[in-house]
Amino acid sequence: MKSTEIFLAVLHHLNPILPPTSVISWFDIIFRPALREPKLPASSSKHAKELIVAALQKTEDAYEQKVKEFRRRLMDLYLLDAFNEGSGADVLEWAGLNEEQRNKRSHWKRNLEDILLKFGAKRPEVCGNASLLDSTTNKG
Numbered sequence: 001m002k003s004t005e006i007f008l009a010v011l012h013h014l015n016p017i018l019p020p021t022s023v024i025s026w027f028d029i030i031f032r033p034a035l036r037e038p039k040l041p042a043s044s045s046k047h048a049k050e051l052i053v054a055a056l057q058k059t060e061d062a063y064e065q066k067v068k069e070f071r072r073r074l075m076d077l078y079l080l081d082a083f084n085e086g087s088g089a090d091v092l093e094w095a096g097l098n099e100e101q102r103n104k105r106s107h108w109k110r111n112l113e114d115i116l117l118k119f120g121a122k123r124p125e126v127c128g129n130a131s132l133l134d135s136t137t138n139k140g
Helices: 002-017 020-036 042-057 064-081 088-095 099-122
Strands: none
Touching: 002 020, 002 042, 020 042, 020 064, 020 099, 042 064, 042 099, 064 099
16 A cells, blocks of 8 residues: 555645646546555545546647546446445345445545535536536537
């Protein structure tokens, strides 16, 4: 876990020059496991979330489609991958998990929610425009 902390700190310092495609391509390798880990220090978790929010905000034409797809993916992960208290299937699955697995799932959901809320606060015009979240929409 120490290497993840160091890598996130380095990326955080590089954030101003980091293209969003870097964060997107490292999401499954670095960010997703880190954001599921309750034992990750708060500073590293904060760095990871800030990097993701920064990537979601990038609007350069060269990255536009990838960023839109990434926004949609994060929303899908929040709606479909994170534990949903209102879902009977999720409640049954939750009952079969041990405490460590429950902690990871809860931590993952809180982090996804935090990312989406921070992005929405910084770019409400994007969140209010469904076509900008829809990865299938083409520029006209």
